[in-house]
Amino acid sequence: MKQFISTEDVPGVPRLVDIALDYKKNPHKDKGLGENKTLGMIFLNPSLRTRLSTQVAARNLGMEVVVFNIDKEGWQLEMNDGVVMNGNTSEHVREAAAVMGQYFDIMAIRTFPGLKDKQEDYSEKYINQFIKYAGVPVVSLESATLHPLQSLTDVITIKERWTAPRKPKVVMTWAPHVKALPQAVPNSFAQWMNAWGEVDFTITHPEGYELDPKFSGSAKIEYNQEKALEGADFVYVKNWSSYQDYGKIINSDPAWMVTNERLKNTNDAKIMHCLPVRRNVVIADEVLDGPNSIVIPEAGNRVWAAQAVLSEILKNGK
Amino acid sequence: MKQFISTEDVPGVPRLVDIALDYKKNPHKDKGLGENKTLGMIFLNPSLRTRLSTQVAARNLGMEVVVFNIDKEGWQLEMNDGVVMNGNTSEHVREAAAVMGQYFDIMAIRTFPGLKDKQEDYSEKYINQFIKYAGVPVVSLESATLHPLQSLTDVITIKERWTAPRKPKVVMTWAPHVKALPQAVPNSFAQWMNAWGEVDFTITHPEGYELDPKFSGSAKIEYNQEKALEGADFVYVKNWSSYQDYGKIINSDPAWMVTNERLKNTNDAKIMHCLPVRRNVVIADEVLDGPNSIVIPEAGNRVWAAQAVLSEILKNGK
Amino acid sequence: MKQFISTEDVPGVPRLVDIALDYKKNPHKDKGLGENKTLGMIFLNPSLRTRLSTQVAARNLGMEVVVFNIDKEGWQLEMNDGVVMNGNTSEHVREAAAVMGQYFDIMAIRTFPGLKDKQEDYSEKYINQFIKYAGVPVVSLESATLHPLQSLTDVITIKERWTAPRKPKVVMTWAPHVKALPQAVPNSFAQWMNAWGEVDFTITHPEGYELDPKFSGSAKIEYNQEKALEGADFVYVKNWSSYQDYGKIINSDPAWMVTNERLKNTNDAKIMHCLPVRRNVVIADEVLDGPNSIVIPEAGNRVWAAQAVLSEILKNGK
Structure with a gap:
C-alpha cells in the first residue's frame, strides 16, 4: 500500500481487517517494523480519536511520531498554484509538503472541507496537493470527503x-x-x-x-x-x-x-x-x-x- | 495505588517519599517498568512544571507519553449529565474519557476550578467524571481543589x-x-x-x-x-x-x-x-x-x- | 561545544559541516549517544522546519524530546529584572529557565525580535536570559538577531x-x-x-x-x-x-x-x-x-x- 485515502488504495478490505484484528490480539508483535522511521502527523483541524489512536498505533510499531498542529504552531498554507502570495498565507503547500517529506517516512494529514465550494472540496485539493509534493506515503486522518481510518474501524467493529x-x-x-x-x-x-x-x-x-x-x-x-x-x-x-x-x-x-x-x-x-x-x-x-x-x-x-x-x-x- | 487525586489514595506518605528519593538517585533504574504502556496527559488548562516534569518522569520509566491539549487541539467537553447538547460543547465526558481510556494505560488530567460555584468545584465534578468513565487509573495534574503532585514534591523537598x-x-x-x-x-x-x-x-x-x-x-x-x-x-x-x-x-x-x-x-x-x-x-x-x-x-x-x-x-x- | 547561538560558539565551521555530512550518510550511527538525555524545545514563536527537523535529529541520537509552546500552552514570561509583576506576565524567566534546566539536559529556544527596540533586540536579551538561568546548554532555534541552525545548514548545502x-x-x-x-x-x-x-x-x-x-x-x-x-x-x-x-x-x-x-x-x-x-x-x-x-x-x-x-x-x- 502506497497511500491511504480511500478504498481504492486498499488491495483487499478483508485482508486489512484481518491484519488489524491480529494487532488487537498482539499489539506489540511488530515493534521492530517501524524502527528508525518517523510518522509526521499534520493537523489543519482539531482531532481527538484520530490523533490519539494513530499515535498509539505508530508507537506500537516502534515508529517515532512527530505531531504538528500547523494551523496553530505554524502558519497558514497557500493551496492554490500561481498565486501572488501577498495576503494571509505565509507558505505554499509545494514547499511545506516537500520539506516535511524530507523529515518524515510517512505523513498523515487531517484537513476538513470548507463546505462552501463543492467542486473544490470534492476534488480533494488539499490532501491531493500534499500527496503531489510530499514525496512520501500519505495517510488521510480525514480529508474533505472521506475518513478512511474511521471506516476501516467500522468494518473491523462489525466483522468481529x-x-x-x-x-x-x-x-x-x-x-x-x-x-x-x-x-x-x-x-x-x-x-x-x-x-x-x-x-x-x-x-x-x-x-x-x-x-x-x-x-x-x-x-x-x-x-x-x-x-x-x-x-x-x-x-x-x-x-x-x-x-x-x-x-x-x-x-x-x-x-x-x-x-x-x-x-x-x-x-x-x-x-x-x-x-x-x-x-x-x-x-x-x-x-x-x-x-x-x-x-x-x-x-x-x-x-x-x-x-x-x-x-x-x-x-x-x- | 489505583489513582492519585489526594492523600486518601496513598497507602503511606513516607513510603512514597522514599520511592521518590530513590528515583532521584537513580532515575533510570525502572526503565523497563513502563514498557509498552502509554500515559495520556490531558490538559484542560495551561501548565509548565507539571506538564514537563511528568513527561520526563514517564519516559524515565520507559512509558510512551501522549500529550493532548484538549481545550486547544480538540473541543469543549460537556460535563453535565442529561443535557441536550445543542450549545458550545461538542462531546460529552462520558465518551471522551471512555475513549481515551481505550488508548491509554494511565490518564493524567489537569482541570482548574471555575471559581464561580463553590459546590461544583468542591465536588470535583470534572476530575470525578473522568475517573468515573475512563476505566483506567487517573492521576491529577491539579484539579479544582487539590494539586497532589505539587504537595508530594513539597514533602520530599522538606524531608530531604x-x-x-x-x-x-x-x-x-x-x-x-x-x-x-x-x-x-x-x-x-x-x-x-x-x-x-x-x-x-x-x-x-x-x-x-x-x-x-x-x-x-x-x-x-x-x-x-x-x-x-x-x-x-x-x-x-x-x-x-x-x-x-x-x-x-x-x-x-x-x-x-x-x-x-x-x-x-x-x-x-x-x-x-x-x-x-x-x-x-x-x-x-x-x-x-x-x-x-x-x-x-x-x-x-x-x-x-x-x-x-x-x-x-x-x-x-x- | 557548550551552547549554539552564533559562530563564536563553534570551534571550527568545517569540522561541524563534516560531522553533519557524516550523519547524512548514516543518520542512526550515534543512537546511543543521547540515551537517557532529554532535549526541551521551547517555542515563544511559531516554527515549521526548525521544530520538525530538530525533533528528528534528536531522536536520531536517541534523545527524548519534549516540545513546549510556552506562548500557547503556558503563559507569558517576564524578561525584565526588578519589575513589580502586577501586569500580564505570570512568570519570570529567572524561574522558568531555571526550572526547565532541572528537567532537560539541553534546552533549545526560539524567540523572535520585537522589531521595535533595536538595542533590546540586538542585546539578545531574551535568549541571554535563558542562557543565564537555564544552567544547561542552550541551542538557538532562532533568536532576535541570528538563526545559526539555518546558516550551518546553508554552509552544508553549498559545501556538498x-x-x-x-x-x-x-x-x-x-x-x-x-x-x-x-x-x-x-x-x-x-x-x-x-x-x-x-x-x-x-x-x-x-x-x-x-x-x-x-x-x-x-x-x-x-x-x-x-x-x-x-x-x-x-x-x-x-x-x-x-x-x-x-x-x-x-x-x-x-x-x-x-x-x-x-x-x-x-x-x-x-x-x-x-x-x-x-x-x-x-x-x-x-x-x-x-x-x-x-x-x-x-x-x-x-x-x-x-x-x-x-x-x-x-x-x-x-
Missing part, C-alpha cells in the same frame, strides 16, 4: 461481532445536528461497506440529503427512517449537511434523533457512531448508555485500524 | 533537607496577588502536611481567607503573619482567593508580601513556592534571589514525585 | 554541491516582502559565510537595508542587484526589514523579486532560501519550480545541522 451465516443488515441513518457537518464520514462508510461487500447495506435520510452517488453506490436508499431500521443488525448514526444544496442544513427534524422507540423494530441492533456525538440531539442518552451501544469499543478499534494501515505502508510503501 | 531530631516548623503564608487564584495548592499542601504528620504546621492569612476545614484540619491558624513566622524552619508562600466568599479577593494588603524583613524572626527559614510566582507582588526579589530560596530545587523534585506515583500505579494500579 | 578548485561566488540578495521581517537570517548567513571563509561573498540590497556591520563584516556590498548577481554560483534570497531605520520597510521595489530574467547572467546559479517563501513576491514560481532551485534539499539538510550540533553538545557540553 458478526458470526451468523447470513449477511448482517447495516443501516446508516442521518440524524439531526446544530451545525453543518462534512459528508466525509457517511461518504466513507458507504464506500467501505460497498467495497467490503459482506453486508446488506441501507442508507436512510430526509429527502435532499442524498450523498454523492460515487460513494453511496449500490446502497439501498430509504427515506422513511422507521421502515429502514426494521430488522437492522447494526445502526450507524451520523449527521451530515446536504451534498446537493452544498453544505447547507436543509432539514433538522428532531424526529430523526435515534431513540429506543425508533430502534424497537430492529433486530436488537448494535448502535455505532464515529464520535464526537451530541447527546440528545443526534442520539438519546438512553441509547448511548444502553446495552446495545458499541461506540466506545468502536473508538477503541481505531488503534488497530491505524496500526494495520501503517504496517502495510511500512512493508510495501516505498 | 531536615535531619534534626525535632519536627520542623512549617508555616504556609498567604501572600497578595493580582488575580483570583484557586485554593488547590494551599488545600493540598495542608492535606499532605497533616497526612505526613512529621511537621509542626501553621497557616497564616488575613481573616476571611480560611481554607476548607476538611483540608486545613489540625493546622494552627494564626492571623498575624509576623507572629506566625517566628521560628519557622520552612515558609511556604502562596496566594489564594477566599473559600468563604467564594473565589473573591477580599484583601490584597501588600504588607503580606514576603520580604527579608518579614522573615527576620524565622529560624533562617527555607522559602518554598509552587511557582509560577509574581515577583515583588507575592515574594520580593531579595528573597527569591537570596540564599534561602529553594524554589528551583523544589520544582526539580516534581520529576521524582511524578515518577514515584506513576511507578506505584504501574505496579499496582490494575 | 561545490567541488571546483576555486571559491564559489555566493550572493545574498534582499527581495521584497509584505511584512517587516527580522534580520536574523541574513545576519546569520553573513556571519557564517565570513566565518567559513571558503566563499567569495557579496550582499546586495537597496540602500538603507545595510545589515549590522558586526555581521556583514568583510562582505562586498553592491547596491545594483543585476551587477551583484553576475557570475554568481549560489544566490541566497531573503527579505529583511531595515536595521538603520529599525524594523521598517523602507523600500519594497518589486523589481528586486528574483526571476529567471534577473538570474540570466549568473553562472547557472543554484537558488537558496531559508523558507517559508512567499511565491511571486520574493521569488517567482518559475525559479522555485525550475531546475536550479535547491530550497527543498536545503531544508532537508536542517536535520543534519541540528544533529551535528546536538551531538557536539552531548559529547562536550557538560
Whole structure:
C-alpha cells in the first residue's frame, strides 16, 4: 500500500481487517517494523480519536511520531498554484509538503472541507496537493470527503461481532445536528461497506440529503427512517449537511434523533457512531448508555485500524 | 495505588517519599517498568512544571507519553449529565474519557476550578467524571481543589533537607496577588502536611481567607503573619482567593508580601513556592534571589514525585 | 561545544559541516549517544522546519524530546529584572529557565525580535536570559538577531554541491516582502559565510537595508542587484526589514523579486532560501519550480545541522 485515502488504495478490505484484528490480539508483535522511521502527523483541524489512536498505533510499531498542529504552531498554507502570495498565507503547500517529506517516512494529514465550494472540496485539493509534493506515503486522518481510518474501524467493529451465516443488515441513518457537518464520514462508510461487500447495506435520510452517488453506490436508499431500521443488525448514526444544496442544513427534524422507540423494530441492533456525538440531539442518552451501544469499543478499534494501515505502508510503501 | 487525586489514595506518605528519593538517585533504574504502556496527559488548562516534569518522569520509566491539549487541539467537553447538547460543547465526558481510556494505560488530567460555584468545584465534578468513565487509573495534574503532585514534591523537598531530631516548623503564608487564584495548592499542601504528620504546621492569612476545614484540619491558624513566622524552619508562600466568599479577593494588603524583613524572626527559614510566582507582588526579589530560596530545587523534585506515583500505579494500579 | 547561538560558539565551521555530512550518510550511527538525555524545545514563536527537523535529529541520537509552546500552552514570561509583576506576565524567566534546566539536559529556544527596540533586540536579551538561568546548554532555534541552525545548514548545502578548485561566488540578495521581517537570517548567513571563509561573498540590497556591520563584516556590498548577481554560483534570497531605520520597510521595489530574467547572467546559479517563501513576491514560481532551485534539499539538510550540533553538545557540553 502506497497511500491511504480511500478504498481504492486498499488491495483487499478483508485482508486489512484481518491484519488489524491480529494487532488487537498482539499489539506489540511488530515493534521492530517501524524502527528508525518517523510518522509526521499534520493537523489543519482539531482531532481527538484520530490523533490519539494513530499515535498509539505508530508507537506500537516502534515508529517515532512527530505531531504538528500547523494551523496553530505554524502558519497558514497557500493551496492554490500561481498565486501572488501577498495576503494571509505565509507558505505554499509545494514547499511545506516537500520539506516535511524530507523529515518524515510517512505523513498523515487531517484537513476538513470548507463546505462552501463543492467542486473544490470534492476534488480533494488539499490532501491531493500534499500527496503531489510530499514525496512520501500519505495517510488521510480525514480529508474533505472521506475518513478512511474511521471506516476501516467500522468494518473491523462489525466483522468481529458478526458470526451468523447470513449477511448482517447495516443501516446508516442521518440524524439531526446544530451545525453543518462534512459528508466525509457517511461518504466513507458507504464506500467501505460497498467495497467490503459482506453486508446488506441501507442508507436512510430526509429527502435532499442524498450523498454523492460515487460513494453511496449500490446502497439501498430509504427515506422513511422507521421502515429502514426494521430488522437492522447494526445502526450507524451520523449527521451530515446536504451534498446537493452544498453544505447547507436543509432539514433538522428532531424526529430523526435515534431513540429506543425508533430502534424497537430492529433486530436488537448494535448502535455505532464515529464520535464526537451530541447527546440528545443526534442520539438519546438512553441509547448511548444502553446495552446495545458499541461506540466506545468502536473508538477503541481505531488503534488497530491505524496500526494495520501503517504496517502495510511500512512493508510495501516505498 | 489505583489513582492519585489526594492523600486518601496513598497507602503511606513516607513510603512514597522514599520511592521518590530513590528515583532521584537513580532515575533510570525502572526503565523497563513502563514498557509498552502509554500515559495520556490531558490538559484542560495551561501548565509548565507539571506538564514537563511528568513527561520526563514517564519516559524515565520507559512509558510512551501522549500529550493532548484538549481545550486547544480538540473541543469543549460537556460535563453535565442529561443535557441536550445543542450549545458550545461538542462531546460529552462520558465518551471522551471512555475513549481515551481505550488508548491509554494511565490518564493524567489537569482541570482548574471555575471559581464561580463553590459546590461544583468542591465536588470535583470534572476530575470525578473522568475517573468515573475512563476505566483506567487517573492521576491529577491539579484539579479544582487539590494539586497532589505539587504537595508530594513539597514533602520530599522538606524531608530531604531536615535531619534534626525535632519536627520542623512549617508555616504556609498567604501572600497578595493580582488575580483570583484557586485554593488547590494551599488545600493540598495542608492535606499532605497533616497526612505526613512529621511537621509542626501553621497557616497564616488575613481573616476571611480560611481554607476548607476538611483540608486545613489540625493546622494552627494564626492571623498575624509576623507572629506566625517566628521560628519557622520552612515558609511556604502562596496566594489564594477566599473559600468563604467564594473565589473573591477580599484583601490584597501588600504588607503580606514576603520580604527579608518579614522573615527576620524565622529560624533562617527555607522559602518554598509552587511557582509560577509574581515577583515583588507575592515574594520580593531579595528573597527569591537570596540564599534561602529553594524554589528551583523544589520544582526539580516534581520529576521524582511524578515518577514515584506513576511507578506505584504501574505496579499496582490494575 | 557548550551552547549554539552564533559562530563564536563553534570551534571550527568545517569540522561541524563534516560531522553533519557524516550523519547524512548514516543518520542512526550515534543512537546511543543521547540515551537517557532529554532535549526541551521551547517555542515563544511559531516554527515549521526548525521544530520538525530538530525533533528528528534528536531522536536520531536517541534523545527524548519534549516540545513546549510556552506562548500557547503556558503563559507569558517576564524578561525584565526588578519589575513589580502586577501586569500580564505570570512568570519570570529567572524561574522558568531555571526550572526547565532541572528537567532537560539541553534546552533549545526560539524567540523572535520585537522589531521595535533595536538595542533590546540586538542585546539578545531574551535568549541571554535563558542562557543565564537555564544552567544547561542552550541551542538557538532562532533568536532576535541570528538563526545559526539555518546558516550551518546553508554552509552544508553549498559545501556538498561545490567541488571546483576555486571559491564559489555566493550572493545574498534582499527581495521584497509584505511584512517587516527580522534580520536574523541574513545576519546569520553573513556571519557564517565570513566565518567559513571558503566563499567569495557579496550582499546586495537597496540602500538603507545595510545589515549590522558586526555581521556583514568583510562582505562586498553592491547596491545594483543585476551587477551583484553576475557570475554568481549560489544566490541566497531573503527579505529583511531595515536595521538603520529599525524594523521598517523602507523600500519594497518589486523589481528586486528574483526571476529567471534577473538570474540570466549568473553562472547557472543554484537558488537558496531559508523558507517559508512567499511565491511571486520574493521569488517567482518559475525559479522555485525550475531546475536550479535547491530550497527543498536545503531544508532537508536542517536535520543534519541540528544533529551535528546536538551531538557536539552531548559529547562536550557538560
